[in-house]
Structure formats: C-alpha cells, structure tokens
Amino acid sequence: MGRIQLLPAEIVTKIAAGEVIERPASVVKELLENAVDAGASRIDVELEGGGIDRICVVDNGCGMLPDDLPLAFAAHATSKLQCLDDLFAIQTLGFRGEALASIGSVAQVLLQSRAAEATEGASIRCDGGQLSELRPWNGPQGTRIDVRHLFYNVPVRRKFLKSTATELGHVCECVIRLALARPDIHITLRHNGKGVYDLPPTVDIRDRIALFFGAEVRDALYDISGGDTVIRLSGYVADPSCDRGHPRMQYFFVNRRWFRDRTIGHALQEAYRGLLMTGRYPVAFLYLSMPPQMVDVNVHPTKAEVRFPDSSLIYSLVRGTVHNRLMRANLLPTMRLDSANVPHGPVAAKPAAVPLTVATGLQSLDMPSPHRDDPPPRLAPLPQYDPPQTLPPVASAPPPSCGTAVTPNAATQPDATATLPATMPTPEPISHIATPAANSPPLQPVLQIQDTYIVLETDAGMLVIDQHALHERILYEQLRQRVMHKNLEVQRLLVPEPIDLPPEQAALLLAVTDALASLGIEVSEFGGNTVLVHSYPTLLSARPVHEIVAGIVDHLMRYDRLPSRETLLHDLLATIACKAAIKAGDRLSPEEIHALLRLRDLAEHSQHCPHGRPTTLLISREQLDRQFRRT
Ligand code: ADP
Ligand code: MG
Numbered sequence: 001m002g003r004i005q006l007l008p009a010e011i012v013t014k015i016a017a018g019e020v021i022e023r024p025a026s027v028v029k030e031l032l033e034n035a036v037d038a039g040a041s042r043i044d045v046e047l048e049g050g051g052i053d054r055i056c057v058v059d060n061g062c063g064m065l066p067d068d069l070p071l072a073f074a075a076h077a078t079s080k081l082q083c084l085d086d087l088f089a090i091q092t093l094g095f096r097g098e099a100l101a102s103i104g105s106v107a108q109v110l111l112q113s114r115a116a117e118a119t120e121g122a123s124i125r126c127d128g129g130q131l132s133e134l135r136p137w138n139g140p141q142g143t144r145i146d147v148r149h150l151f152y153n154v155p156v157r158r159k160f161l162k163s164t165a166t167e168l169g170h171v172c173e174c175v176i177r178l179a180l181a182r183p184d185i186h187i188t189l190r191h192n193g194k195g196v197y198d199l200p201p202t203v204d205i206r207d208r209i210a211l212f213f214g215a216e217v218r219d220a221l222y223d224i225s226g227g228d229t230v231i232r233l234s235g236y237v238a239d240p241s242c243d244r245g246h247p248r249m250q251y252f253f254v255n256r257r258w259f260r261d262r263t264i265g266h267a268l269q270e271a272y273r274g275l276l277m278t279g280r281y282p283v284a285f286l287y288l289s290m291p292p293q294m295v296d297v298n299v300h301p302t303k304a305e306v307r308f309p310d311s312s313l314i315y316s317l318v319r320g321t322v323h324n325r326l327m328r329a330n331l332l333p334t335m336r337l338d339s340a341n342v343p344h345g346p347v348a349a350k351p352a353a354v355p356l357t358v359a360t361g362l363q364s365l366d367m368p369s370p371h372r373d374d375p376p377p378r379l380a381p382l383p384q385y386d387p388p389q390t391l392p393p394v395a396s397a398p399p400p401s402c403g404t405a406v407t408p409n410a411a412t413q414p415d416a417t418a419t420l421p422a423t424m425p426t427p428e429p430i431s432h433i434a435t436p437a438a439n440s441p442p443l444q445p446v447l448q449i450q451d452t453y454i455v456l457e458t459d460a461g462m463l464v465i466d467q468h469a470l471h472e473r474i475l476y477e478q479l480r481q482r483v484m485h486k487n488l489e490v491q492r493l494l495v496p497e498p499i500d501l502p503p504e505q506a507a508l509l510l511a512v513t514d515a516l517a518s519l520g521i522e523v524s525e526f527g528g529n530t531v532l533v534h535s536y537p538t539l540l541s542a543r544p545v546h547e548i549v550a551g552i553v554d555h556l557m558r559y560d561r562l563p564s565r566e567t568l569l570h571d572l573l574a575t576i577a578c579k580a581a582i583k584a585g586d587r588l589s590p591e592e593i594h595a596l597l598r599l600r601d602l603a604e605h606s607q608h609c610p611h612g613r614p615t616t617l618l619i620s621r622e623q624l625d626r627q628f629r630r631t
Helices: 009-020 024-037 068-072 084-088 099-106 155-160 164-181 205-213 262-271 311-328 430-434 467-484 503-511 513-518 545-556 565-580 590-602 621-627
Strands: 042-048 054-059 108-114 121-127 135-137 142-148 186-191 194-199 221-227 232-238 250-254 257-259 284-289 446-449 453-458 461-466 490-500 522-527 530-537 616-620
Touching (some): 042 164, 164 186, 194 205, 221 284, 503 545, 545 565
Parallel strands (some): 042 186
Antiparallel strands (some): 108 142, 221 232, 461 616, 522 530
C-alpha cells in the first residue's frame, strides 16, 4: 500500500461533482435553482440529446457583474451566505457555492450574464475546469448558461448515463418539482427543438397539476389547510379512487423547496388508512411553510432531504389535516361500467328525494352538496356508545318471504320485529327500527340481491352496497371507538379455554398479548403447545373461541415481521370486524337492511371497508343513460 497523500485539487472537484452532478437532471436542477435565487420571473430550458449533448438555461433574473463571472465557477464561492449564522436560516435554494464549480469541471460551459445595474454584460467559458478570459456580452438582463457534452472528460460517469428518453424523464421530473414549488414563474422546456412544457405563471397550483398529470387528477383533489401561524400546511390531496401503485405522485415542499420525506409519506398513508388497498398510495401535493430557522436544509448533498427539529409535530400535522379533510369529503366510488367511455372517479353523492332515514326520531342526515371544493361535513361524529344491550338470539324462523324486496310498508308489518343477527350491534333497541312513528316519512324501497348486495335509489342514480363490507366497516369503527374510550364489552370465561396451536403459532400469538389485551382478548401461556383464552369481545360471542384465535393467528402469519402497534391494532380490529360481520349469502330481513343503512350513515369512512375495498358503488344516472344509449 502506498503512502497517504492529499488528492490534487482537480480530483477533489470531480469527487464533489460526483456527488452533486450525477446526470443531466442534476445540472438542470442546479441551474433552475440559481435562476430562482436570482429572482427570475421567466426561465427557459433547452435540451439536446436528453441534456447529455446540451443544456441551456436562460433567466431574466438579477444577473451577475462581470467581475463575478470567474468567481461563480470557483469551488465554495457563493453570494448567498455571508456568515455561519446564515446557514441556520437559509432563504435561498442554493447556498454551498458548489454547483457551477462542479458543472464547470465535468462539461464545456459558456456563462453569459448582465446584471440589472450594468450597461454591459460579460461572458466566460469554463471547459473541464479551465476558465477562459472574460469577454463583453451584449445580451439582455439576466443569465444564460450553456452546458455542452456533460462528462466528456469523465468517461466512467458518462457510461452510467441512461437512454435519452430516461434522462429526459429525469429532467422533466425536476422541472415538475420546481414548477409545483413556484407557480408564479413562467417556465418553458424544449427538447431537440420541440416544446415539452410551456407553463405560464398562475396563482392556482391546480393549473399546473392538471397540465402535468391531467384533468382527472385535478378534479379529484381536495384542498387541505392546517397548522398555526408559525407552521402552516396547505395544498391538495386526491380522492382515494385516484390512487397509484407507487408513492411518486406525492410532492412535498417546505418554504417553496421540494423535498422527499419518508415520515411524511407515512403520515399520508396513515391518513388514508382503510381507504386504500394494500400497496396503493395516495396522490398528494403538500406545502409546508415555517420560519427558515425551523428547517435544516443542509443535510443532504443534493438537498433532496431536510430535517425538522420536531418531526413528530410535522407528522401529526400532516396526518391530522389530511385525515380530517378526507372525513369531510364524501368518498363514494363510482362503478366503472365501461372503462372505455364512462368517466369514473369520485362523484359527490346526492341525497335521494326520500331521505335515508327511518322513523326512529333520528335526525335527517346532513347530506353533502355536490360541490367538491368545500362540502359541509357529512359524517356525523360517532356517538359515544352506551354499553351494548343484550341482543335477542338469532331468529331461527326461516327468513321472511319479503326479504328480497322491501316495500315501504314492510317495516310496519306485525312480524317486523324480526331480530338482527346476534353479531350486529345497534345503538338503540331494535323495536325502534321496527316501529316507525305514525307521521314518519315512508321507508325507502331497498332491494337485497343474491343475499349479498343491497341496492337503493339516490338522486344521483343508484347505490349498490356490499353488505359484508359495509357491516365490517361499521363494526370496525364501533370497535375502534370503544377500544379508544376503553368501553369495549368483554366476555370473561369462567373457565379459560385451552387452544392447541403449533409452537410457532403459539409464540406468534403470545408475542402480541398486549395488543390483544387492549382488544379484550386475553391470552396466556399454558405450556406445551397450548394457550389459554381468558376473555374476548362480546361482539364475537357468536363465534367459537378457537375460530377467533385461528383467524387472528392466520392474520399474524402474514407478516414478515411484526408491524407497529398501531398497524397491528388496526389489522386485528379489521380481522375481528370481518369475523363478526354478516356474510355475503346471509339473507337479511327488511329491518336488518334498514338498520344497516342507518348505521352506514353514522360511520366514518363508510364508503370503504377496513381493508380498503369499496363498500358502496354509485351507478349514476348518466352512466345508465349512456349505457342505454339515451345520450
Ligand atoms: P450557490 O447557488 O450555492 O451559491 P452556485 O455554484 O450554484 O452556488 O452559484 C455560485 C454563485 O453564482 C451564486 O451564489 C450566484 O451569486 C451566482 N449565480 C449563479 N447562477 C446565477 C444566475 N442564474 N443569476 C445570477 N447569479 C447567479
Ligand atoms: Mg446554486
């Protein structure tokens, strides 16, 4: 091994370049940031060969004085930091004074600039780090940087570049990030002489979202706003129906700077919990603003990440704000009858002429306005639950013959006191559901189809409800509330029930005793392959204990490693709700159907089951008209 020695300066700059300048998009990002820092109101970007052959960025910002041009290429030379303190309250996108030095060392650069206060501009070349002499330049105010033959002198780096299309894609992504951060700046992008983007300035970020991602995404957005006067969160999140299989359509900005952040991604996922299928990600555009001292932007070589002193505060802010907004929205998936010609996406549900209430003195429902921007809160807050009353046993009589078609009179028939399945909790005595007051509005006609789906009319068209998925969601919400308020009713066994399990399954179950205990399921070790069950939620009393345990173990086996307590609780609640819910194939009485519908209107997120599958689909009048060729 040789002696330790200092690297020559030119290698040092190339190593720095290796970190900051990886591909054409890194050059574009740095040049765009410089233009923004110069106060430009217009930035034009021109590329050739995906930016590998040429990148030219022209801005109308403040420009540079001739004497500053050579300095701009010097390593660690910047006009944006004066003293160390400035580093802790950065107001500009750049601050390290590295970018131009790095770019200049790995490409052939022509820099031309005229400062606002100067009558004449100047130009200089930097060719692989070699500076030319300064020349006069007669251009307009602002700066023009022309970068050719990226990595011409670093063949190893050049080899790692991908196809023109891929490199162009990366450039587009970086333009998108800047354009979403600064809608006030006019930005254009051209590639090989053809226009890619022309983004006139706008005050409405959604104009740009529509341009980049289509009107479908724009129309699915809910505006969000949260925080206090110090830390503010604003922006948009999309309806769950607009989800993606990747998180790349989540854009985060702090003080008009794009950044990526797994914690915030996680907060978003939590806010959508139960609304998305596993492996799906919401679309979101989140803008944080706070005093610059409250965010450290000097933590990552390409400034792609930032650090907040109190990241849990940001986490709760994002999760809470987004969650509350989704609660306020009326999330109703639309049935896709024919994806080729039927528009899909969320449709705000309008109430049917006949309100979805039964005559129990239940107040009329606050239904949403069809206007998406600011619908009034639709979902009534969940009531505090009284301890559940003992439900009568499951009716052993055969289902009533009218069970598939409910007429407005059905509920008033004498035999209408038929009971709900024992597992269906209801906040009020069942007799209330069955005996409407004399002056109450008639019950809405409802149909049970194939003992699986419930169909009813609304002003917008018709709703098809999956009875199991809906009941599962309702039970999930009720369980969650009761667990939260510690008033879950628990059945204690006089004699603990022993359950035999294969050793690894027993171990798995015993590893989560705490989580299970908070759900009213108490298990302990008995020795050998046996665990003892001491209690379980009363809600599950209709199921044999071994079946409950088997369901839970079955679920636990799906994890590669145990998830967070929060996830575990959610999953276990969902499992219990699924076990306790009425099944597809269960024939329901008219009263049961109406009870279910009434609970639906009280539940949070009733449009999706806890696993994210829809509980309810809307088939709109327009869709029907189109399918029947009426329009
Ligand atoms: P940084 O942006 O971190 O300061 P750069 O290497 O990107 O470092 O730029 C060095 C300096 O060159 C900047 O501080 C700025 O003074 C000047 N500069 C670069 N680009 C522009 C531009 N487009 N307009 C005006 N000044 C610029
Ligand atoms: Mg810079």
